[in-house]
Amino acid sequence: MSNWLLTFSGLFGALGVISGALGSHSLKTRLSASDLDVFNTAVIYLLVHSAVLLGCGVALNANEANLWLKLAGAFLVVGIVLFSVGLILRSVTGDTLFGQFAPIGGSALVLGWAAIAIGGMVNIGQIK
Numbered sequence: 001m002s003n004w005l006l007t008f009s010g011l012f013g014a015l016g017v018i019s020g021a022l023g024s025h026s027l028k029t030r031l032s033a034s035d036l037d038v039f040n041t042a043v044i045y046l047l048v049h050s051a052v053l054l055g056c057g058v059a060l061n062a063n064e065a066n067l068w069l070k071l072a073g074a075f076l077v078v079g080i081v082l083f084s085v086g087l088i089l090r091s092v093t094g095d096t097l098f099g100q101f102a103p104i105g106g107s108a109l110v111l112g113w114a115a116i117a118i119g120g121m122v123n124i125g126q127i128k
Contacts, residue, residue, distance in 0.1 A: 002064065005073040009050050015070035016047035019088055027092070035091045038099075041086035047077055049080050049109060056116065068119030071111045079108030 020043045023036065046051060056073045062065065082105025090099035 002057045002060035009054040013050040039091035042084045046084035072115035075108045075112035079105045
């Protein structure tokens with residue numbers, strides 16, 4: 001599973017860089033200030049969580065039996081797609097349907113972070 005997390009991390013990271021460049025060069029004049037703000041927030045979350053996903057993949061390589069890190073990776077992938085990609089699509093298309101999934105995606109990101117914390121405690125023997 002760690003290879004999948006590393007693959008998603010790379011893909012999401014590349015998407016974040018491309019989206020950021022698109023936003024600062026092309027969309028700046030085409031989107032309203034509000035939509036551009038949502039777009040930029042989504043790009044920041046995309047890039048940050050891509051890096052976190054990379055860390056999960058690397059940590060999982062070192063401890064493949066850690067179920068919590070596997071769950072964290074799954075939550076992060078779902079959260080990135082529903083939150084970041086959903087808000088990017090909402091900003092660019094104007095279709096509010098995409099934005100309706102953002103709260104679910106945000107919740108998945110929070111669960112991903114919580115699973116990382118629990119996975120770390122498992123590794124130091126705090127939780128069996």
